[in-house]
Amino acid sequence: MLLLLLLLFKGLPCHGASTVAPLLLGFRHPASEEPLSFRFVQISSFANHSCAHIQASGWLGDVQTHVLDSVSGTIRFLRPWSQGTFSKQELKNLEALLLLYLHSFNKEVQAFASQFQFEYPFELQVLSGCQMHAGKASESFLNGAYQGSDFLSFQGNSWKPSPGAGSRAQNVCRVLNHYRIIKEIVQSLLSDICPRFLAGLLEAGKSELEQQDGNSIFLMLICLTIIVTLVLLVVVDSWFRKQSSNQNILSLHVPNPAFSTRVNIQDPKNSGHQLCLAQEFWIKNRFLKNWKTSLKQLW
Numbered sequence: 383m384l385l386l387l388l389l390l391f392k393g394l395p396c397h398g399a400s401t402v403a404p405l406l407l408g409f410r411h412p413a414s415e416e417p418l419s420f421r422f423v424q425i426s427s428f429a430n431h432s433c434a435h436i437q438a439s440g441w442l443g444d445v446q447t448h449v450l451d452s453v454s455g456t457i458r459f460l461r462p463w464s465q466g467t468f469s470k471q472e473l474k475n476l477e478a479l480l481l482l483y484l485h486s487f488n489k490e491v492q493a494f495a496s497q498f499q500f501e502y503p504f505e506l507q508v509l510s511g512c513q514m515h516a517g518k519a520s521e522s523f524l525n526g527a528y529q530g531s532d533f534l535s536f537q538g539n540s541w542k543p544s545p546g547a548g549s550r551a552q553n554v555c556r557v558l559n560h561y562r563i564i565k566e567i568v569q570s571l572l573s574d575i576c577p578r579f580l581a582g583l584l585e586a587g588k589s590e591l592e593q594q595d596g597n598s599i600f601l602m603l604i605c606l607t608i609i610v611t612l613v614l615l616v617v618v619d620s621w622f623r624k625q626s627s628n629q630n631i632l633s634l635h636v637p638n639p640a641f642s643t644r645v646n647i648q649d650p651k652n653s654g655h656q657l658c659l660a661q662e663f664w665i666k667n668r669f670l671k672n673w674k675t676s677l678k679q680l681w
């Protein structure tokens with residue numbers, strides 16, 4: 383019965399919730415301690431010595447704001463406010479730097495693959511960005527993974543191998559630490575440019591995000607009303623079934639009325655909780671699907 387309810391709920395026109403939910407989950411946390419973050423995600427896949435793919439995207443919390451268009455070799459701004467408050471010139475410089483980096487990254491990795499003992503096929507991931515706590519202090523991070531495992535990170539002003547990443551990571555960090563200019567650029571990107579860009583995104587996106595916040599409350603109310611109505615229907619329905627099963631032998635064919643009665647009447651709190659969990663699960667699934675679709679668009 384609960385399953386049926388969920389199936390019904392899935393078909394109801396609450397689609398807005400699936401696009402708004404990530405905004406709520408990942409972006410606006412004025413009261414909670416959840417920090418606001420801007421993250422740059424890079425995934426480089428190396429099939430062999432001559433073939434490599436790169437995917438890159440920018441995220442404000444869980445909201446995707448930027449994507450690398452690998453066909454045109456440019457960065458696409460996915461939201462009207464994705465440019466933040468940076469000037470055209472600043473953005474142009476930043477984009478040029480990023481594209482140069484992405485282009486060089488694959489080439490350099492291919493060139494150093496055997497020295498670094500990277501074994502084809504392999505995948506490298508970079509997660510970098512910055513986050514704000516209570517709108518003030520910021521914290522930056524850059525982590526690299528090899529084949530899905532922690533490999534190295536940028537700490538302070540140098541590259542550090544991850545614990546357990548072995549001599550391969552130590553070797554890579556030793557080489558990377560020789561490039562002082564690169565370290566300075568990374569440091570300035572992480573500790574200066576990223577926090578400023580994040581603050582600008584928050585400022586530029588404020589009105590849209592607030593609006594999507596006022597819509598989501600409305601949608602949540604609609605969904606809540608529907609859920610309450612459905613739960614009531616189920617309760618009433620199973621009550622009637624129970625009544626009729628007392629009088630009518632035929633109703634023994636009704637699938638498990640005792641179960642639905644127990645869940646829905648005797649423990650309404652629990653069933654409500656399960657419903658919320660299932661709904662949350664579904665919303666997350668929807669978001670994951672959207673995310674996968676947008677990742678696929680990169681290919």
Ligand SMILES: *[C@@H]1O[C@H](CO)[C@@H](O)[C@H](O)[C@H]1NC(C)=O
Nearest residue numbers: 428429430431432433434503
């Ligand atoms: C490299 O990998 C790509 C994609 O898997 C494949 O099409 C290509 O033939 C491979 N090239 C070599 C030299 O192995």
